[in-house]
């Protein structure tokens with residue numbers, strides 16, 4: 001047991017990321033039923049959709065699970081009401097100021113975790129009263145920090161600066177990577193991309209296939225002028241690059257992005273025109289599996305690597 005497993009009441013320090021369009025109740029329940037913390041991604045759900053997913057998740061697992069709430073969500077008050085009404089045990093907030101909702105959620109008995117991409121925001125989150133922090137590095141898929149701080153550089157800095165438990169994210173899809181970030185002082189890992197290519201994820205089959213087939217260097221962090229996002233370099237990405245070459249203004253970029261690009265790509269499977277948000281680790285993902293097998297594989301590799309490492313330690 002460590003600080004995170006104790007805080008959440010889970011067995012394994014693996015948190016599944018609450019990714020928009022990819023994290024339904026089926027995935028959250030599967031991860032929680034296998035000892036991790038499953039997370040419903042509320043950012044792409046209308047209020048009634050989130051209620052349905054929370055209700056179904058409560059019926060599918062007796063274990064703790066969480067909801068990810070991007071604080072910029074247009075109807076955030078309604079999502080807050082839902083998590084309180086259904087007594088969701090843990091809420092992971094992102095993309096916004098943790099000072100605004102943390103007190104209300106905590107007063108309702110909910111544990112609150114906030115996602116940050118710098119030590120500065122980790123300190124602000126701690127001051128806002130969060131129970132733990134997800135520190136997410138540059139390698140991560142989807143929305144990401146502007147500073148491009150890699151997970152290797154970020155985790156140590158955050159761990160050295162805050163007292164609350166730290167969950168490492170960005171670039172973690174294997175047991176070896178899990179061991180690496182825990183060596184840096186993280187208490188747990190948050191894994192997104194690997195679970196996109198799970199059987200329970202609601203990502204479109206076309207998107208899952210692209211993730212499995214994509215190789216080194218095929219993602220990029222772009223659109224920093226709006227909200228930085230790491231995605232696969234498809235036709236839409238090429239249009240963005242073309243716009244940059246023509247000195248596009250922020251307004252031009254917003255117009256090009258339009259509305260619902262993420263849904264089009266990840267949920268509807270439009271590989272040309274949609275946004276396909278995935279992390280650099282897509283290069284390691286070679287198959288689509290049930291979430292239970294993914295967890296077993298990561299934990300198995302974690303323990304094997306840990307043993308191998310201790311048998312190859314040298315005296316310097």
Ligand code: NDP
Nearest residue numbers: 043044045046070073074075095143227259260261262263
């Ligand atoms: P867009 O503005 O391009 O589109 C909104 C999408 O969210 C639509 O596909 C819509 O579904 C869906 N949606 C769900 N609930 C609502 C609601 N109450 N009002 C309006 N739309 C809703 O946003 P993105 O696709 O870029 O982002 C989707 C969500 O992801 C955001 O609402 C936010 O919660 C989260 N997010 C976005 C970030 C960003 O910078 N884009 C950063 C971090 C999180 P439909 O097509 O069925 O109407």
